[in-house]
Amino acid sequence: MNLENYHEVLKKRERLYKSYISFALIFWGIGNFLLKDQARLNDSALGFIDGLTLGIEIICVFWVFRIRKALKDDKLLRELYIDEHDERKNFIKLKSGSNLIWKIALGIFVVSILASYFNMVVFYTLVITGIFLILVSLSLKLYWRKMV
Template sequence: MEKFKATIQLRIKLLAIVMVITVLSNVILQFMRDRLPARPDFIFGFQTGVFIGLLVFLLYIISKYTACLKNAEALKKLYIKEHDEREQLIAYKASVLALVVLLVIVALSTVIAGFFNIIVFITLLSVMGLLLIVMLTTLTYYRRAL
């Protein structure tokens, strides 16, 4: 259980680093707003919402992990949940299906966007290419590792 406790502590540190990077990038971008191209208020509101949502989510996860570190029973439940084979299989099946569905949606969106806007078409084509690269990279890695 000590090894798992160390893993949770490492996760907390990494999540804190992500939080700091998120806050710093938001602050820097806010101060440089005048030097950046003009953008509609909708985009500014969306970006602010994403930053705030990410920070709230990170704070929730960090507080959950911190509470588990203070309570041995909660830590044991978290360990069991993360190492449960049924849960792992469900997550695996859901991830594979989600990736396939996303690839199909992005491919169809790319075809449709090609009729209307070249910039959107190239953007979606890039997203689809990146999804395929990530999928093939992870597939190759796990075929060699397992």
Template sequence: MEEFRKKLRTKIILCRILAASLLIALIVLQVLVHRGVLRGETNMGFFVGGITVLIMNIMRMKKAVKDDAALKQWYVRNTDERTIAVQQKAGNFTSLLTLFLLCIAAIAASYINNTVYWTLGAAMGVYLLVYLGALAYYNKKM
């Protein structure tokens, strides 16, 4: 159980770093917009939402690290074989569906706007590379 507690502490640190990075990025973008370097608006909702979710997760993980009962419950939830299998099936289906929808959107966009077509094509290519890379990594790892 101590090993899992260490993993949670590491996740807390990573979440704090990510939240701080989002906050710094938001501040820098706001300054650049107000100085006129960037036009338009920043996506404040994205940044504030991301920071809020990260802070909520940090609080939940800190509670689990301090309380043995909560830690055990968190451990069971994260190591349950059925839950892991369901998440893997859902993730695989979602990945393939997303790739399929990107293909359909790219085909439709090719008739409407060339820039959107190439953007969707690039997104599809990056997504496919990441998917195939993860597939190769986990095939070698397991």
């Protein structure tokens, strides 16, 4: 177990999450203040955009606090390392393809936000597709947890 290297990995991850937080705040600010009057969006699209941005913010802030706490305490750092490098969890993620599916779903949600400025039917279709992908990912994870 090489906790020194993992310590550096967590510092990089913390900077990445902080950049996500900054990007989401900038995206939210541009959408709510600069483009709100110019865009012809309905309330459901604006609510989805705000909800997705807030969700990204909450998840990233949670991980930043968790990483900061782990960097200060060696016991928590060791637990986080063991949890991240657990072979069974990694096998389940690999078999279910959850890492890739979540990235694709996030990409679909971002594209749906962009599509909401042009066509609401495409927006709804992409949102439903993203939600379906997340449900498929969760069901695959549950299936492989029972099988392994």
